[in-house]
Amino acid sequence: MLATRVRQPAANAATLTRQLRGTGVRRTTALGRRYYADQREASEGQTPSSNWIRNSLGFAATGTAVFLAYSYATRPDESEFLKKVQSPSKSIEDLSTRYVQKKRSLGSPGLYIWGTNEYRVVDPESKESVVKTPRKLSYFDSHVLRDLKLGETSGAAIIENGDLVQWGKGYSETEFKPTRTLTGKNLISLSMSHDRIIALSSDGKVYSLPVSQHDQLYGKRTEEKSWFSSSRSSMSYRLIQPSLKMGEKVTAISGGLEHVLLLTSSGRVFSAAASTENFPSFGQLGVAGLAWATRPPGPVDTPHEVKIPNGAKVTQIASGDYHSLLLTKDGDVLAFGDNSFGQLGMGFDPAFPFRDTPTPLLIRGLYRDGSRLPQATGVAAGGANSFFTVDVHQTGPTQDLKAAGKITSDIWTCGRGIWGALGNGKWTHLQDRPTKLKALSGLVEYDEATKGLLPIRLNDISVGTTHVAAILDNQTHLNRSTAALEGADDAGLDVVWWGGNEHFQLGTGKRSNLSQPAHINVSSDTVPDVNKEPARLQIMPAYRGTVGGRSFDMRQRVECGRHISAIYTALKK
Template sequence: MLSTRCLSRATSRAPHPPQFTRAITRHSRPLPRARAIPHPYAQRRQQHFVRSVATVTVLFATGATWQWMNGNKIFGEVHAEEPPSQEEQNLKFEEQRRQALSEEDNRNIISSQHLQVQKSWENPGVYAWGSNSGRVVAPDSQETFIKTPRRIPFFDNILLRDIKLDRNFAAAIDEHGDLLQWGVAFAKDVTQPTRTLQGKNLKSLAISRDRIIALSSSGDVYSLPVSREEQMTGPKPPASSSWIPFWGSTTNNISYRIRTPENLSRGEKVTSISSGLEHALMLTSSGRVFSFASGSQDFPSRGQLGVPGLTWESRPQGAFDMAHEILTLKGFPITHIATGDNHSLVSDAAGRAFSFGDNSSGQLGFEFDAEAAHIDAPSLLPTQRLYAGSAQQAAVTNVFAGGNTSFLTIEAAKPNPTAPTPSQTTRVQADTWAFGFGLTGQLATGRWTHTQATPVKVPTFSGLFEYDEPANRVIPIRLAYMSIGTTHAAAVLDNVASVAVSPAARKSHALTPNDTNWGRDIVFWGNNEFYQLGTGKRSNAPTPTYINPLDQKAEDERSAGITGVAKAKRDREKEMHRFQITPKQRVKVAALGGRTVDMEQKVECGRGVSAVYSAV
């Protein structure tokens, strides 16, 4: 459709074409009657002229009608385009950001990650996502899936010591050391976390198929059923007095077993626990490892207890879930333990790793043998072979396991003759190795592998370095820890989590207006059938990937007051604003009555579910 300006120019300024002018001039003079014979070319020009005039008239009438119907003027003065002003000619690369209201607000504007850290301090709580078939990640909702992180309102402004998740039940320990449970496997009619085992000063948890294993600060290990009905009807321990009023009688109403090893030496206590579907490991302060049956349905039968020849038929007299010391590991001071569904890994202070249990997917780090599908005695992993030909000495620093997968973190180093001081004669390289089942991407190697018996390096977490400003040198980026679910996992990197600009601030640990807290990098990978990766999509991820910030509303508020080019730039960079998990720091929390606490955020991957919680 032509505009009014175009139509005006066409009718008032455009001259007639030359052929039209000649035709008009020629026929304006009358010819003598005797010679009044129409010229054929003149007749055609006249017809062409008439059609042209009719066409222009129709276009003008149509344009005028359209303008009239839309309430615009039909006629107006025709002007040339006005040149742009000097202000418009100046290029605007980015508009000035809004004025900061305070030093803290200035840091929020500078860094999206700093804002996340600030919000995690101001609003402690639990975010959960994934399968909600068991009313675990959203206890008060009937939704089948929670596709992106969502807060559980019950835990708002509550700090936790630990949390463990299954699709049908979950358990947590609050900052007072009491156990909370929820989910349909606990009680179908309960929609909120409920306190069960109290007054034991619990500090960490592990879960099997149908039981909860809890470790107290004093080193006592408790095993209790998931079901509230079994807790009420099952055998209860003898009554015991408690120095905390009214708590002794409450705990005696809960059915539980004490699984603390009986033959501990003086001063020795259990410091760590880990559980698979049917078995659990206990690590003591002396580096000894004990195992026991942690489930009620089936006795461990795949060698995951680490005791050669131990079966249901050959077990010693006593309770079926009594603790057994793994004597094969005597002489190796164990520092870390990990359990998958049906296999176990341990590492010692000298950097050695051992594995035992089910090896059907190569999760023990050895080639699968159909005639010996499992190994019932701890077997040394040849980790030095992974660095053959590199002149590096390798030492295992930690082990992780879940489902049918296993991970090792290894530090390798070789002499550096060009180092200026003897303390810098070695350059440490931190690597992560994976093995086991990886058909849904849970090995994090970028490949879909059914069986991976030989450990393969995970590129995302291997050979990373960063510059440490206070130390004035390049340091390796290690893994802080990993949380391995049944088919998916998460890893938190131990990267430098704050940027202090001024030397005085770095020395005093006090923030200046431009100093920022970045948080630690956290990534997720593996199976995403129940949206447990938190990406909002259902596709599996064979390589570690970032997710969006947990509190997207705060991200949107951060952009308030920004317009024009700056806003467009912020929108383009929105996908770059990733979730950064808050490291441990001593802070004053207004939501907790102004108390000063040492808190951090932690991640937990379970069976088709994930959570991030505020931990002490």
């Protein structure tokens, strides 16, 4: 039989970290589902507990615990618990009322943020230098966000109507509170460089504007034309305009501290300078020999097409501070830019510390077993780190006939690990070859509907300057025929955190860095009871909810910025 990888609640992050390592044989159930570890543990003769139904009742509501509620969950003592499992129909209802975190989260959407507050980004009204636990930014209580980016000196968000909102000292030295800036453009996503915001509108236009309110008000204004008239814009911004084909438009953007990537509807990629302070000089534009001295005539932020080997179509883009990643339709990964910490996933050469053209990362070389066929399915980047998700298909002969045709999902990482951001349990200064993030690789869960195992992939991942958060795409309903979150057995999506914690950005309430993924607990507004176990943070999947008297299809998302973290209510994409 197969051994399980646990998803049980624990009292502290250290315990949960040990659980995620998956080095031993563990068994538990949560919400009627079971997580199983690698196939090689099958020979150990462990069998799932026949009492999994009783256990799941004890942990069902704990699995639904979510971040936005700030109260400790209570757990019945043993005698009460035994009485409840003797009457299952009653116990589920009783437990669901006892564990109210999910309901409170659904009823109180918004933006929760924590980490460094030196520049008033976490709490504009507080002079605290750090905020150790999640704090609600009340301005966004009546808004659902389309996107959010958090720099160390300023924050930027796009609200549900497409307007841009900015705050923090980087925006204004005198007025730190959230303020609408670029409006009426129907923006859908954004990135933030050293000193500029790059924003994409629904019609494919790319806007570049200063972070600073002063520069917005007193910088050069753009002429805005319509069918009937033309006038100067109300604030300073520029349009980044790549050379597009008929019917082609920009569909996604991703930026670093000095550059931005533009992905088009035809699978082409363009790159441009995105900072007023510095021109990209680490090859992150992906154009051979392009530097300040060799740039062609025209505006400094003129977009340049990135030539993709063999004309492959690109489906996803990602940017770190000074490097870039591309995912092709065929499941290949291309990397270019700074490689000083090995973030490109290829050997570091001091004589050539960066690559200025897209270079293939040999994903298949990570699997020497000929019976397995890997295909990259996602890329993510931030700071000096890169992450790749890979689906592995079992195709060849195998000792376990049941494994033939099986698909598992792995996560590989490379780059700077001195703060633990690699998530592999090591404190490596430079990791120039992809290393598997074992704690989140090869995870599967038992599906009640199909009576079989399904791979657990990533639902989302956010990579900050020194820390990372990953949301797992675990099942959230025992009954998959419904998309509602009303049942007592419904759960949230598991989220884990790791990396630098120098500004309390991991949400553990401590400054200790974590080199392995760990769950964090929902904080409490009350005095902790040593006899009660805290609830584990989970993320709400897509649901229909109401904000400001208006109904939206929305979900919760996680954002890791520059020493800041946030969980926010976002429009479902």
